[in-house]
Amino acid sequence: MHVVFAAGGTAGHLEPALTTADALVQRDRTTAVSFIGGSRGLEAELVTARGYPLVATTAQPFPRRLSASAVAFPFLTIEGVWQAAAHLRAVSADVVVGFGGYAAVPGYAAAWLTRTPLIIHEANSRAGFANVLGAKWTKNVASVHPGVLARALPMGLPLRPSVAQLDVAEQRSAARQMWDLPDQGPVVLIFGGSQGARHLNDVVAGSIQALTDAGVSVLHAVGRNNLLPDPHPNYRPVAYIDHMDMAYAAADLVVCRSGAMTCAELTAVGVPAIYVPLPIGNGEQAGNSRPIVDAGGGLQVADEALTSEWLTTTALTLVQDEGRLQTMASAALCLGDRDAGEAMVRWVGDVVEQRRKGR
Template sequence: MNDPLDNPADDPMDNLVDNLVDNAAGDAVKDALSVVLAGGGSAGHVNPLLATADALRELVPDCNIVVLGTEDGLEARLVPERGYDLEFLPKAPFPRRPNAAALKFPASMRRAISRAAEVIRGADADVVVGFGGYVATPAYLAARRTDTPIVIHEQNARPGLANRLGARFTEHVATTFDTTPLRGARVVGLPMRTEITELDRAALRDEGLSHFGLRADRTTLLVFGGSLGAQRLNDAFPAAAAELRTAGVQVLHLTGAGKAVDVPEDDDCPYVTREYSDRMDLAYSVADLAVCRAGAGTVSELTAVGLPAIYVPLPIGNGEQRLNAADVVAAGGGLLVADADVTAEWVRETVVPLVADRERLDQMSAEAAVMGTRDAAEVLARLVLSAAGRDPA
C-alpha cells in the first residue's frame, strides 16, 4: 500500500488546501466591483465618463470597468487610449420624424438592448452608469432587463431624451446644474479631468505663454468655439485685430478643425491662431478673459478655474447652451451675448473695454470661481458605489 507522503500530489491535505484557495479566489472575484459605463458620440458625454472612470479606479483600484460606446464616436479612440475596455453597441438614434429610419428603429433598438444586456451580464456588472447619448437608452433598458442598478449623470441644464427616460428607472440621478429638471436629482457638478480640477493658473502661466508664443506683458484674450470652432467668432475677432492690438490685447484664437483664419503677424502684440489645442489647461492659464460657446463642459471648466467669460450660446438646438451659462452669468462671473450680435463692431465696443478693465475682470473671476465645482468626479464615483451596494466612505 502506497503512503500518501510518497506521492505529494495525492496528499488529501494538499487537495483540501487547494479547494480552500480556489473557493477564496472565487469569493474574491465575486466581491470585485464591476461597473459598466455608457455614453458616447461627443466629448460632452465621453469626457465626464472618463473622469468618472478614473475616480472609480482611484477609490477602488481593482474595479472592473467596461465602457459601452459606438464605433464612430470619439469614445472609439479616447476610451482605449485611457486604458479602459470598450464594447460597441449598434446605433439606434430616436427618429425625429416619420421616415424610413423610423420604420427601422424598433428592430435597431432591440438589437442594441440585447447587445447591452450581453455586455452587462458578461461583466457581471454591479451597476450601470449612463451619461446620455446614443448608447445610454439601450444601456438603461438592458440594465432594467437584467435587474442591474442604474446611475445617471446629466451634464446639461436641459436633459436629453435618453436621460429623461433613464431617470424613470432609478433614484440615483446626478446633474451638473441645479436648474436641470430631473426629479430627485442631486447636483454634483461635471466630472472633469485632473488637468483642470487641479489647475493652478498662476503657476502654469509662464509655461503657457511659452507654449503658445505669447508675451508676458500683454493682456490675453482667449477665443474658442470648441473642437469644431464657431464661424461667428472666427469672422468677428480677426476683423477687429487692429483695435485689440491698439488696446494692448494679445489673442489666442482656437478656430476649430479645418477652420484656419489668417491674421497678419505682429510680434509686439501677437494674435496667435491654432485650429486645436490639446493643452487647454495652458490656454486657461494665460487667459484674462475668454469668449466662447456655452457647452456644459466649457462652462464647468471655466468656472472651476475661475476664468471670466463672455458666453455665445450655439444658436441651434434646444437652447440648452443658454441655460448652461445662466447661473454663472446671474452670479456675475460671465456675460451672455446672442450669436447674431457677435460682430467686429461688437468686439470693438464691448470686448475691448472689458478686457482692459482689470478691476472688473478680477471681480468676475472671483464670482466665476464661486460657481465652480472641482470634486464632481469623486462625488459621482461615491454615488456609483452606493448604488452598487458598496461602502462609499
C-alpha cells in the same frame, strides 16, 4: 467591481465619463471599466485612446423626420439594447453609469432589463432624451442644475485633474510661454468646442486686427476641421488645444460656447468669459451659462447677435478694466466645483455597496 459607462456622441458626454473612470481606477486598481456607446460619435477615438474597451452598439440619434433612418430606428435600437445587455451579463457588471447622449440609451435599457443598478448624471440645464428616459428606470439621479430631473441630487460635473487642481496664478507665466504669448498684457482665449467653431471663427476674423492693434494677444483654437488662419504678431491660431488647463491659465478673458463642460471648467478655475450659446438642441447651452452671467462671472450674447464690432468693443472694454475682470473672476470661482469627481466616485461606490448588501 466592474463599472460600465453609457455615454457617447459628443465630447461633452464622454469626457466626464472618462474622468470618472480614471478616478475609479486610480482609487482602486482592481476596478474594471468598460464603455457602451455608438459607432457614429467620438467614442471610438476618445475611449480607446484612454485604454478602455468599447462596445459599439447600433444606437442611432432619435429621428426628427420621417425617413428610411426613422423606419430603421426602432429595430436598430432594440438590437443595440440586446448588444448592451449581452455585455452587462458577460462582465457581470456591478453598475451602469450614464452621462447622456443618444448612444447611452441601449446601456440604460440594458441596465433595466438585467436589473443592474443605474446611475444617471445630467450636466445640462435641460435634460436630453436619453437621460429623461433613463431617469424613469432608476432612483440614482444627479444633475448640475436644479429642477432638471425629478428627485435629482445636486452634483457638479467631474473635471479632469489638470483643471480641477489648476492654480491659474502659479501657471500663468509657463502657460503663456507655451504659446509664445507676452508675459505681460491681456490675453483673450477663443474656442468654439467640438461643434461650434465656424461662426466664432468668422466673427474673430473681423476682430483680430483691432484687438491686436490695441495690445491684446489672442490664442484662438479654430477647430480641427477648419482652415487655420495665418498667425501674426500677438495672434496665435491653432487647430486644437490639448492642454486646456494651460490655455485657461494664460487667459484673462475667454470667448466660448456654453457647453456644460466649458462652464464647469471656467467656474472651477475662475476665468471670466463671454459666452455665446450654440443655438441647437433644446436651448440647454443658454441655460448652462445663465447662472454664471447672473452671478457676475461672465457675459452672454446670442449667436445671431455676435458681430465683429460687438466682440471688439466688448472684449476691449473688459480687458482694459482690470478691476472688473477680477470681480468677474471671483464671481465665477464662487460657482465652481473642483470636488465633483471625488463625489461621483464615492456615489458609484455607495451604489455598488448597497447592491451587494441587497438594499
